[in-house]
Amino acid sequence: MDGGRATVLVVDDSRTKRYLLVSWLSRAGYTVLEAETGGEALARVGVDPIDLVVLDVRLPDLSGFEVCERIKSAHPAMPVIHVSAHAVDVVDRAQGLTRGADAYLAEPIEPEELVATASAVLRYYRARQRAELLVDRLTGLADTTVAVHAAPTFARLLQAAAEGAAKVFKCPAAVVAETFDGDCIAGVTAGPDQPARIVPWIVDDTGVPIGATVRVEQPADWGLVDWPADDTVTVAAGRLREDRAPLYVVVPTRTQTDRNPVLVQLAQAVAAAVEAQRSFDEEHRIAVTLQRSLLPRQIPTVVGLDLAVRYEPASAQTEVGGDFYELVMLDGHLLLAIGDVAGHSLHAATVMAELRHAVRAYAVEGHQPGEILHRVNELMRTLLPNELATICVLLVHPPTGRVRMASAGHLPPVLSVDGKVEFVQQSAPLLGVRAPRPPDLEFVLPAGATLVFYTDGLIERRDATIDDGLSALAAVAARVDENLDRFCERLLVELAPPEIQDDVAVVALRRR
Template sequence: MDGGPATVLVVDDSRPKRYLLVSWLTRAGFATIEAENGAEALDRVEKDRIDLVVLDVRLPDVSGFEVCERIKEAHPAIPVIHVSAHAVDVVDRAQGLTRGADAYLAEPIEPEELVATAHAVLRYYQARQRAEQLAERLAALADATLEMHAASNFARLLEVAAAGAARIFRSPAAVIAETFDGDCLAGVAAGPDAPAGVVPWVVDDTGVPIGTTVRVDEPGNWGLVDWPADDTVTVGAARLREDRAPLYVVVPTATQTVRTPVLVQLAQATASAVEAQRSFDEEHRIAVTLQRSLLPQRLPEIAGLDLAVRYEPASARTEVGGDFYELVMLDGHLLMAVGDVAGHSLHAATVMAELRHAVRAYAVEGHQPGVILDRVNELMRTLLPNEQATLCLLLLHPGSGLVRLASAGHLPALISRAGRVEFVQHSAPLLGVRAPRPPDLEFVLPAGSTLVLYTDGLIERRDATIDDGLAALAVVAGRVDDDLDRFCERLLVELAPTEIHDDVAVVAVRRR
């Protein structure tokens, strides 16, 4: 009805009787449409917006009972009132109500009785429609809330929120929020079935209070989509804290009901998801900054050796990890190491920093790789008893190519030469565990060979075994680019997933 008069379809083959019914209903404020037989009535229901049908029981082509049944099958939300001057006994009335009619009036009918019955039936159906619409919108709101909290990043969150709002209200929708960096973005959807997108947008937040507010505004102030003509927009604004910019959900006003409960809940749910995303982005930024600040700022320049490193923190939707690497010259030898602290959190990044500094300190004292691991292990068991980590480190003499390597539960180093790939296996318990360790492994890195250390984020997949990952690495590493930086980049591009769920560190050294 959309706030206008209800439209009543009057179906009767008697023109005088139809005239009377139409006159009574029109004087009562209803809009009316007429049909003189069952076929025409069914056609009208399909083509016109009908709120109520007043239907004679006896029609020239098909019975009113059958017409009622067919209307209810196709449009169960359209109420039907039977009227009859002939089928007036209890059996007829019972049959009419049993086959779908909402009321049954036997002639003679008084105008007041017809109008009162029409109003009563419409009140019930309007209440039912509102309840069904609310239930449908709340279900869609629940789905949208889950999708928002599962969004992989801020832009995706806004896309999901705008698409969810468009589905909830069956209309265009826009959701505007400020990122952790202070950029204002808008997620927009032109309709419930249209793809959502994100565009920059600027909003004047002056005077928006803490809490959730709703206001009606001009569509021109929110020119993000083509809003319906001859309508305003309703803006739900949610502001959780004084130091946070508000979030806005914008939809056509015609979609809203009294007190706009679903719009308010959608704005609150979206603001909660945005706040969680902002907090995550803030923690992730701190952790990534910490990781990068604790890693080597530059690579040493060593005659006869090419060095390259690639380090990629986990994608924005996952917590940071504790991967680290080391490349430094000590007493004529290159110390090369890669490690991975168990867990993914800001705490893992701080543990990583402690281990890296311990490795450097023990290496400066002149210890061999195996001794360094033993001392780091004792340090962990004493000061960090609940932590575990893997580590592979080696000392390389640039002139002779002599390598002395020790590992603590880490993935095997890789040597690539002339298209052939070999994994350097050195099985040993990881750090944080009291267990005997094997002696250091010694070998010579031939001239022209490239040695690669890496962390598990490069090769581990949820849908594949570790052996599959190592096999894939062997294939990709069979060709080493002239530019060693390009080689490390290619390893990440061809092996790491688009959405990196774990930190990735790759360290490569080539002996010229």
């Protein structure tokens, strides 16, 4: 800021002295306002854009010391220079400086001394204001960086970025980026206290280099929000990779300082968060595609049995898990398996694929459920030593309803018969653990009875215990719809949260 553009308020009840002070400061290039009393000065400081107050110590209504204290109390960054022709001894000077004045000039005052003192005081305060502004903006930048990296979705990321930019620069703001699917959208807000909204927007990315660049453009080119009149917009572009579209942060130019340091840092921080979100979306898409490609393409038609399944992958903002199921007829028996690999990631989905194929292979060899789990466990401990999984495997003979079942730490299936519900319990260690396993559980499924198999995503909640989830499942399963597909759908609607945080697999089997 240039001293010649500063506005000075001269406060003195002496018209002659006030005239001299105004003349000297005006010739030095300052814009000068006048006040005769302390009350008038206090009123003007709160309204007019004043950079410096030159204040007489002796005023008719209030002492200059009191006026200075009140100015500093309301406006700590407002510099004040005391001038006096009467209070000139050391006690007066000490009192003036102690009560907030930045300088104390005793008459007779030379014009050069007044102008030099005003320039020095303003220079210090402007440096202080710049430092305070930078600290405030860097704090806002840190808060915004945390918010965008914590955003659960791409749209919320852009909203957090726009709201953060508006708070950092105290102005309208827009943040534009391209999603993993190639859709260009923008988060826009009208000001620091306004929530951001998402709108579609197209940008020509031609010629935008890798790294951070800043350019000034016309507001009409970025008609996302009502920009301040008589101003341009400053656009910071952040591009991390040649094969990725850049990110843009747009704010009014008047909000910027030399070299736009905070705006550039903000664009780079948001670009990093956008790239992380794009990578997550890409991995999530790959994992979901892998899951769906490895699950059974169709449910077998089995005489004497009704079958239905539901499989819901985790929501787009949550990593996919390793849930899987299997339904296949082998030598007159229905093989049913359901399992869950520990962890949530593309890796968990690939482990799930290996386990499913292993279960199928050992079942085709003619092994019983317990032996299938034993062999799969040995395979895991040899080839996947750091993995854990739960699984439940059973063979059903449709004509007789005879069931042979083995579990490896999986949640117990629900047996529903004529409105009565019980859990088919078999305590056994997880896959991946070397420990003795119990013998297979054998029973006959009564005619009209329904078995429900599921993974933990159906019943687990962060705000409830597993026992609460099992009780809720038992209550819902007491009534089985005639249509098993509708029954499975009802289980998800009544038990799963609106936004699924973990994969959910449900398999229902009913003996006619």
